[in-house]
Amino acid sequence: MSSFWVLWRKELAGYFLSPVAYVTTAFFLLVMGLVFYLLTGILAAGTPGVGLMNLMFGSPFYWMTQLVVVPVLTMRLFAEERRMGTLETLLTAPITDTQVVAAKFAGVFSFYTIMWIPTALFLVGLQAYAAESPPLDPGVIAAGYFGMLLSGAMYLAIGLLCSLTTSNQIVAAISCFSLLILVLFAGFVEYLTAHPAARILTDLMAPHRHMMDFARGVVDTRPVIYFVSVTIGCLFTAVRLLESRQWR
Amino acid sequence: MIVASHLTKRYPGRLAVDDVSFDVGTREVVGFLGPNGSGKSTTMRMLCGYLAPTGGTARVAGYDIIRNPMDVRRRIGYLPENCPLYPEMRVDEYLDFRAALKGVPGRKRRPRREEVKALCGLTDAGRRIIGNLSKGYRQRVGLAEALIHDPELLILDEPTIGLDPNQIRQVRELIRELGRRHAILLSTHILSEVEAVCRRVVIIKDGRIAAADTTERLIHRIQGACHVHAEVRAPRADLLTALREWPEIETLEADQDGDWLRLRLRGPAGADPREKIAALAAARGWPLRELSRESGNLEDFFVSITREQREEQPGHV
Numbered sequence: 001m002s003s004f005w006v007l008w009r010k011e012l013a014g015y016f017l018s019p020v021a022y023v024t025t026a027f028f029l030l031v032m033g034l035v036f037y038l039l040t041g042i043l044a045a046g047t048p049g050v051g052l053m054n055l056m057f058g059s060p061f062y063w064m065t066q067l068v069v070v071p072v073l074t075m076r077l078f079a080e081e082r083r084m085g086t087l088e089t090l091l092t093a094p095i096t097d098t099q100v101v102a103a104k105f106a107g108v109f110s111f112y113t114i115m116w117i118p119t120a121l122f123l124v125g126l127q128a129y130a131a132e133s134p135p136l137d138p139g140v141i142a143a144g145y146f147g148m149l150l151s152g153a154m155y156l157a158i159g160l161l162c163s164l165t166t167s168n169q170i171v172a173a174i175s176c177f178s179l180l181i182l183v184l185f186a187g188f189v190e191y192l193t194a195h196p197a198a199r200i201l202t203d204l205m206a207p208h209r210h211m212m213d214f215a216r217g218v219v220d221t222r223p224v225i226y227f228v229s230v231t232i233g234c235l236f237t238a239v240r241l242l243e244s245r246q247w248r
Numbered sequence: 249m250i251v252a253s254h255l256t257k258r259y260p261g262r263l264a265v266d267d268v269s270f271d272v273g274t275r276e277v278v279g280f281l282g283p284n285g286s287g288k289s290t291t292m293r294m295l296c297g298y299l300a301p302t303g304g305t306a307r308v309a310g311y312d313i314i315r316n317p318m319d320v321r322r323r324i325g326y327l328p329e330n331c332p333l334y335p336e337m338r339v340d341e342y343l344d345f346r347a348a349l350k351g352v353p354g355r356k357r358r359p360r361r362e363e364v365k366a367l368c369g370l371t372d373a374g375r376r377i378i379g380n381l382s383k384g385y386r387q388r389v390g391l392a393e394a395l396i397h398d399p400e401l402l403i404l405d406e407p408t409i410g411l412d413p414n415q416i417r418q419v420r421e422l423i424r425e426l427g428r429r430h431a432i433l434l435s436t437h438i439l440s441e442v443e444a445v446c447r448r449v450v451i452i453k454d455g456r457i458a459a460a461d462t463t464e465r466l467i468h469r470i471q472g473a474c475h476v477h478a479e480v481r482a483p484r485a486d487l488l489t490a491l492r493e494w495p496e497i498e499t500l501e502a503d504q505d506g507d508w509l510r511l512r513l514r515g516p517a518g519a520d521p522r523e524k525i526a527a528l529a530a531a532r533g534w535p536l537r538e539l540s541r542e543s544g545n546l547e548d549f550f551v552s553i554t555r556e557q558r559e560e561q562p563g564h565v
Contacts, residue, residue, distance in 0.1 A: 003349055003351070006345065007349065010345050017336055084334070085330060085332030086334060088298055089332055089346075089393075091298055092298050092321060092324070092326050093321060093346070093349045093350055094318050094321040094322045094349075094350060245298070245299070246298075246299050246300035247300060
């Protein structure tokens with residue numbers, strides 16, 4: 001087993017040992033359960049034009065969970081190691097800085113993915129109890145979850161970067177929260193100014209619009225490239241930042 | 249095992265390590281001695297690949313620390329200062345994780361773990377959570393971790409700091425034992441520690457090497473600067489006249505304590521006037537109730553080292 005997988009396993013297992021992760025997961029599932037409750041109500045009322053996935057990934061509830069869950073999951077990644085001094089033992093083991101960043105990111109991303117699995121049970125339940133012919137389109141569901149994972153990867157990478165800059169978990173969480181708010185609000189810039197650049201910026205960055213598209217089953221390459229490139233950019237910066245300890 | 253040549257580390261506005269060269273042979277225990285903030289930890293961090301040197305380099309087991317950092321890391325067991333560990337993990341869990349990270353193959357991990365636990369006195373502590381362990385046990389876990397991949401070289405940064413005297417003795421015992429199979433570079437600011445376990449000493453002060461020699465010779469040099477105490481019941485004038493003629497005594501202080509004379513003597517390096525004092529007292533029939541030699545301490549030693557350097561400087565220029 002290479003160093004990457006060893007560290008990945010340790011990171012993932014670490015979440016299952018941590019009460020913070022359980023409390024966060026409970027909060028997340030509570031909110032998503034509420035979303036599902038509202039969703040069944042709307043479906044039962046037969047309101048036309050409301051997509052199922054749109055309610056899951058397009059509602060303010062979804063953003064609320066992201067803004068809480070991502071900072072809390074990522075804040076400990078490096079800040080805790082730095083505070084405990086274990087960063088030194090970790091970075092003097094035969095593992096490259098790139099592997100450390102990649103394994104920590106993969107660990108938190110895996111936990112994030114696992115956290116979403118119970119929401120799939122909601123859909124299974126809906127399928128089982130729906131009176132009429134099934135309203136669920138597997139393609140749309142897959143697109144919705146795909147978009148959620150991609151955007152989630154970007155938020156987690158931003159959180160990882162924040163955690164690397166400090167030895168204080170609270171500072172890491174709050175700076176991550178602020179950056180996520182900024183990213184989210186970039187999608188509303190066009191309402192502030194009529195400048196054509198604002199329009200372009202909004203089209204490119206607006207994560208809420210991208211999520212609406214994914215939730216409708218539209219997988220556009222532009223948001224895919226946006227999420228993936230920002231993720232890689234953040235992780236690359238994280239590696240450089242970690243290496244910079246050697247020269248400072 | 250280590251060949252450090254001209255290692256230098258410059259922080260903004262401060263030279264932490266300045267042109268440090270030394271070497272550590274196979275199965276040699278070398279003490280890295282210096283006051284706090286003298287650059288010991290920085291030098292060790294450079295050797296382990298945590299920091300990059302600003303200048304100079306070092307080879308560990310033949311591998312360059314800058315060009316082949318992974319090969320170097322695989323051969324070093326490093327215990328940083330204050331022994332950082334993950335408090336939420338169990339001892340076995342932690343050792344297994346570190347063994348895997350350091351590339352110990354899967355089927356060898358368990359026997360190796362039990363082996364180092366036995367060596368470090370942790371056999372019964374495997375299921376305990378690290379956060380609940382005492383400082384002494386944590387230090388042992390740190391040592392066990394450093395040993396887990398059977399490295400050729402151990403780098404231990406102040407391994408006995410914060411331990412009680414019993415634990416210090418145990419750790420020193422263990423280090424001496426380990427010195428038979430591994431090369432060890434050990435930092436400390438306690439002289440007796442070096443005396444107890446190290447064959448050679450490198451003394452670092454303000455980022456520079458102040459002295460490097462075998463422990464024996466250094467201790468000898470230190471003791472030259474030491475004092476002899478004596479308490480003799482003798483007529484003051486007779487005693488002082490007799491002692492002043494001796495070449496073994498450079499300075500002499502005498503306090504009166506009733507009938508007794510309390511003497512404090514200082515002699516040149518290597519001198520030991522105790523035997524002569526005892527003989528003198530016996531010959532003259534003076535009662536002698538104390539005769540002792542103060543063993544060297546680091547403070548004295550630093551004073552003597554820096555004084556020596558100041559005296560040498562004009563000659564070099």
